[in-house]
Amino acid sequence: MVKITDVARHAGVSPSTVSYALSGKRPISEETRRRVEASIRALGYRPHAGARALASSKSNVLALVVPLRAGIHVPVVMQFAVSVVTTARAHDHDVLLLTQEEGEEGLSRVADTALVDALIVMDVQLDDPRLPLLRALERPSVLIGFPAEPTGLTCVDLDFRAAGELCVEHLAELGHRVVALVGSAPEVYVRRTAFAQRVVQGFTAAADRYRLSSAVHPCAASPAAARATAERLLREQPALTGVVVHNEPVLEPLVDAFEQLGLRVPEDLSVTAICPRELAESLRVPVTSVALPSAEIGARAVELLMGKLDGAAVDESTLLPARLTRRASTAPRKLP
Amino acid sequence: MVKITDVARHAGVSPSTVSYALSGKRPISEETRRRVEASIRALGYRPHAGARALASSKSNVLALVVPLRAGIHVPVVMQFAVSVVTTARAHDHDVLLLTQEEGEEGLSRVADTALVDALIVMDVQLDDPRLPLLRALERPSVLIGFPAEPTGLTCVDLDFRAAGELCVEHLAELGHRVVALVGSAPEVYVRRTAFAQRVVQGFTAAADRYRLSSAVHPCAASPAAARATAERLLREQPALTGVVVHNEPVLEPLVDAFEQLGLRVPEDLSVTAICPRELAESLRVPVTSVALPSAEIGARAVELLMGKLDGAAVDESTLLPARLTRRASTAPRKLP
DNA sequence: TTGAAAGCGCTAACAA
DNA sequence: TTGTTAGCGCTTTCAA
Numbered sequence: 001m002v003k004i005t006d007v008a009r010h011a012g013v014s015p016s017t018v019s020y021a022l023s024g025k026r027p028i029s030e031e032t033r034r035r036v037e038a039s040i041r042a043l044g045y046r047p048h049a050g051a052r053a054l055a056s057s058k059s060n061v062l063a064l065v066v067p068l069r070a071g072i073h074v075p076v077v078m079q080f081a082v083s084v085v086t087t088a089r090a091h092d093h094d095v096l097l098l099t100q101e102e103g104e105e106g107l108s109r110v111a112d113t114a115l116v117d118a119l120i121v122m123d124v125q126l127d128d129p130r131l132p133l134l135r136a137l138e139r140p141s142v143l144i145g146f147p148a149e150p151t152g153l154t155c156v157d158l159d160f161r162a163a164g165e166l167c168v169e170h171l172a173e174l175g176h177r178v179v180a181l182v183g184s185a186p187e188v189y190v191r192r193t194a195f196a197q198r199v200v201q202g203f204t205a206a207a208d209r210y211r212l213s214s215a216v217h218p219c220a221a222s223p224a225a226a227r228a229t230a231e232r233l234l235r236e237q238p239a240l241t242g243v244v245v246h247n248e249p250v251l252e253p254l255v256d257a258f259e260q261l262g263l264r265v266p267e268d269l270s271v272t273a274i275c276p277r278e279l280a281e282s283l284r285v286p287v288t289s290v291a292l293p294s295a296e297i298g299a300r301a302v303e304l305l306m307g308k309l310d311g312a313a314v315d316e317s318t319l320l321p322a323r324l325t326r327r328a329s330t331a332p333r334k335l336p
Numbered sequence: 337m338v339k340i341t342d343v344a345r346h347a348g349v350s351p352s353t354v355s356y357a358l359s360g361k362r363p364i365s366e367e368t369r370r371r372v373e374a375s376i377r378a379l380g381y382r383p384h385a386g387a388r389a390l391a392s393s394k395s396n397v398l399a400l401v402v403p404l405r406a407g408i409h410v411p412v413v414m415q416f417a418v419s420v421v422t423t424a425r426a427h428d429h430d431v432l433l434l435t436q437e438e439g440e441e442g443l444s445r446v447a448d449t450a451l452v453d454a455l456i457v458m459d460v461q462l463d464d465p466r467l468p469l470l471r472a473l474e475r476p477s478v479l480i481g482f483p484a485e486p487t488g489l490t491c492v493d494l495d496f497r498a499a500g501e502l503c504v505e506h507l508a509e510l511g512h513r514v515v516a517l518v519g520s521a522p523e524v525y526v527r528r529t530a531f532a533q534r535v536v537q538g539f540t541a542a543a544d545r546y547r548l549s550s551a552v553h554p555c556a557a558s559p560a561a562a563r564a565t566a567e568r569l570l571r572e573q574p575a576l577t578g579v580v581v582h583n584e585p586v587l588e589p590l591v592d593a594f595e596q597l598g599l600r601v602p603e604d605l606s607v608t609a610i611c612p613r614e615l616a617e618s619l620r621v622p623v624t625s626v627a628l629p630s631a632e633i634g635a636r637a638v639e640l641l642m643g644k645l646d647g648a649a650v651d652e653s654t655l656l657p658a659r660l661t662r663r664a665s666t667a668p669r670k671l672p
Numbered sequence: 673t674t675g676a677a678a679g680c681g682c683t684a685a686c687a688a
Numbered sequence: 689t690t691g692t693t694a695g696c697g698c699t700t701t702c703a704a
Contacts, residue, residue, distance in 0.1 A: 337681090339680095339681055339682085340681065340682060340683095341681080341682095351681090351682080351683090352682095352683075352684075355682070355683055355684080356683090356684090359683085361683090361684080362684095383681080383682070384680085384681050384682070386680085386681080386682090387680070387681035387682040387683090388681080388682055388683080389682090390680090390681080390682070390683090391681075391682040391683040391684080392682075392683055392684085393683095
C-alpha cells in the first residue's frame with residue numbers, strides 16, 4: 001500500500017506538505033503542489049480512510065436510515081436514497097445505509113463509533129421514539145419529515161399540509177362540493193406517520209373552509225383495495241365528484257375502478273393526487289397533482305447536514321412549497 | 337469520548353485485555369471478562385471505527401453498488417439492498433451505498449482507501465466494463481448476476497436460463513404450441529444485461545426443443561407499452577395461447593390488456609411470469625411464476641463475501657435453482 | 673512556505 | 689491468562 005510518506009519521499013517534501021496539498025488547509029507553492037500531485041499520480045496514492053478518520057475525527061460518511069415498512073412506496077424511498085448519495089458525493093461524503101429495523105441502537109452505534117459524521121432519518125412519525133436520541137446525539141442529524149415537536153431538530157419535507165389544501169382548493173374552485181381523500185395504508189396512520197397526518201389536516205381544513213362535504217379513507221396498497229375503496233366511496237358519498245389521492249400504488253387502479261364503475265375522469269369525477277410528477281404524468285389520463293419532489297428533499301437534507309457539519313446555523317425547519325400542476329384529470333363540475 | 341484505556345483503567349486491566357475481551361481472539365478468564373464488560377457498560381464505551389480500521393486493516397463495511405437505470409424494477413433493487421444490509425448486520429458489517437453512476441472510479445475509490453473490505457455489485461452486464469477492475473482489485477467482490485466470462489469472479493443469481501425454460505416447458509406440457517416472451521425494456525437488452533439475456537436463451541432453447549412457434553418482445557415499463565405489446569402479439573401470432581412475462585411493472589397491465597382484447601386468462605391465454613412471488617400472488621388472477629428470490633440472493637451474496645473475507649474458498653458460481661409455482665393463470669390449451 | 677513530531681484510539685505481536 | 693508496546697497512516701500544532 002502506498003502511503004503518505006511514500007508520496008512525500010517521492011516528491012522530496014515532508015508528509016505534512018502532502019497532507020496540506022491534498023486538503024488545501026494551508027498555502028502551498030505552485031511548484032511544490034505540482035510535484036506533489038505528480039507523485040500522487042505516479043504512485044497511485046489514495047489516503048487511508050480509517051487513518052484519516054482517526055487523525056481528523058471526520059469519517060466523511062453520512063448515515064441514511066431508510067424505512068422498510070408496510071405502506072411506504074418503495075420507488076419514492078429509492079429516489080430519496082439516490083439523491084442523498086449523489087448529493088453527498090458532490091460534497092465528498094459517502095453514505096452508509098441503515099434500515100429502520102436497527103432502530104435507536106443502530107443510530108447510536110454508528111454515531112458513537114464515529115463511523116459516520118452525521119445522520120439522515122426518513123419516515124419520521126409524529127411521536128417518533130428516536131427523537132430524544134437524535135436530540136442527545138453529539139452528531140448532527142436531519143429528519144425527512146416533521147414530528148409533532150420539532151424543536152431542537154432540523155427537519156425538511158414537502159409542505160404536505162399545503163399539498164392537501166391545494167388539492168381541495170383546486171377542486172372547490174372547479175365547483176366540486178363533495179370530495180374525498182384516499183389516503184395511505186391504514187398502518188401508516190396507526191403509526192402516526194407525519195406526512196400522512198398532515199395531508200389529512202390540510203385536506204380537512206380546506207374542505208371545512210369551503211364548506212365541502214368530505215371524507216377520508218385510508219386504503220391499502222393493492223388494486224383490490226383500490227376497487228373496494230372506489231365502491232365504498234360511491235356508496236357512502238353518492239354525490240362525490242372530487243377525489244384527492246395520496247397513495248401512489250393505488251392511483252392507477254383507483255382511476256380504473258372508477259371508470260369501470262361508470263364514472264369518467266374528468267367528466268364525472270375530478271381526480272387530483274399528491275405523488276411523484278412522473279407517476280402523475282404516466283397515467284392514461286394525466287393526473288392533476290402536487291409533486292412530491294423526492295430528489296429535491298434528499299439533496300436539501302444533505303446540504304443542511306453539510307451546513308451543520310461546517311458549524312453553520314441552519315434553518316430548523318425547511319418546508320418545500322407545494323405546487324399544483326393542472327392536468328387532464330380535473331374539470332369543472334357538471335351541473336346536474 | 338470514552339476510549340479503551342479508560343475502560344482498562346476502570347476494570348483494572350490492560351488495554352489489550354479489553355480489546356481481546358471484545359474480539360474473543362484470545363481466552364479471557366470468566367472473572368476478568370465480567371469486570372471488563374461491566375466497565376464497558378458503566379462507561380458506555382464504543383470502540384472508534386476509524387481507529388479499529390487503521391489498526392486491524394478491516395473496516396467491517398461492505399460496498400453495495402445499486403443500479404439506477406432505465407428498465408430496472410425499483411422494488412426488486414430495494415429488496416436486494418435491504419437483504420444485503422440485514423445479512424451484513426448479522427455478520428457485524430455495515431453497508432456503504434454506491435450508485436452505478438460512480439462507475440469504476442467509485443469502486444476503486446472505496447476499495448483503495450480501505451473504506452470498505454469488500455464489494456457487492458448488482459446489475460451486471462454480459463460484458464460489464466467493471467469486470468477487469470473487479471478482478472484486479474485487492475478486495476473480494478461478489479457479483480449479483482453472471483457476465484459472459486465469469487472466470488475469476490464470484491457470481492450469484494437465480495438461474496434465469498432455467499427460469500425461462502421452466503416457463504416454456506410448463507406451457508408446452510399444457511399443450512400450448514404458440515408462445516411469446518414479453519421481456520424487459522429494450523434498453524436492458526441494448527446494455528446486454530446478463531439476466532435478461534439468459535431468460536431469452538432459456539425461453540428460445542426450450543421453445544425450439546418442444547418445436548413451438550415462438551417470439552420475443554422487449555417491452556417498455558408502461559401500461560401503454562403493455563397494451564401496444566398485447567395488440568402486436570395478437571396481430572403477429574394470432575394463434576398465440578401462451579405468454580411468458582419477464583417484466584414486473586408490465587405484468588398486470590399486460591394481463592388487463594389481453595382481457596380487454598377479449599382473451600380470458602387462463603381460458604384463452606395462459607400466462608406465466610418470472611417475478612417476485614408477492615407480485616405473482618397479488619394479481620386478480622394469481623400468476624403461475626418462477627419466483628425471483630431477491631432476499632435470498634442478497635443474503636447469499638453477503639455470505640459468500642464473508643467466506644472470502646475469512647479466507648475460505650467459495651464457489652465461483654452460485655445459481656439458485658428456478659422453481660415454478662402453478663397458479664390460476666395457466667391452463668391446458670382449449671382444443672379448437 | 674515548509675518541516676518535525678506528537679498524537680488520534682485501537683490491535684496484535686511479543687513477552688511474561 | 690495477562691501486560692507491554694510498537695505500530696496502523698494520517699492530520700495538525702508548533703517551530704522555523
